[in-house]
Amino acid sequence: MGVEFCDVSALQAQNKITGQSRQILFEGLPPQTQDLHGFFRQESSLTQESSYNRLAVITRSSFADFLDRYADKKTGTIEWDHFVVQHYGDSFLEEVRRCVARLATNKLQIHGDTEAACDLIRSWATLLRSSSNCNVDRKPDVATIDMTPSEAVLLDSILRRYSESNILTVENAAEQQCLWNIQCLLEKHGDQPVWPSLHDATSELTPEQS
16 A cells, blocks of 8 residues: 655645635736725635626626626626626627726726725616616627737738738738737637628628628
8 A cells, every 4th residue: 555645845835826826817907906995806705706607698687797796795806807807799788897997997086995886886787787688698799809009000001002902912020920910819709609600791791792
């Protein structure tokens, strides 16, 4: 019968990594956001997330439910990441999401761990539920990708050249890298089932050939 030895130092290191992983969502946020008194950093909720279906499609109604839980300080970083750290094709829902993010990063006149901030969040929840068909998974009316200013400049140069010559060319390594980067962004977002198929998208943009 073998004897297993416990590497105490390894366990300590693992515990340290686990503790750090709980803080990873806060990295990159302004210090004032990380230090809000219980409003954003809801430590008691980190080990016991509120009940919600992580696989369900997020609708206006389900996002409103999240906002109510958030205002009542019954959410944690995992749920925040699930609902807020992403973009929505529904432009109305996306704007509410951005307002929540701006509130959490102290970019609105009302911010911090105040009752006014909680009331504002609850009002957004009510607004979402009051909108038409709030339980419907909406087809996105816009597609948004985040390019760097340099990528935008190079893409504009490529498209301007094409519009003038009707010939699509890549003239240097920078333009090639720019197109690779954008293709990676589109591939990442294009995996979403709410996007139309290539056939449907082609038919929409060339109705005279359909």
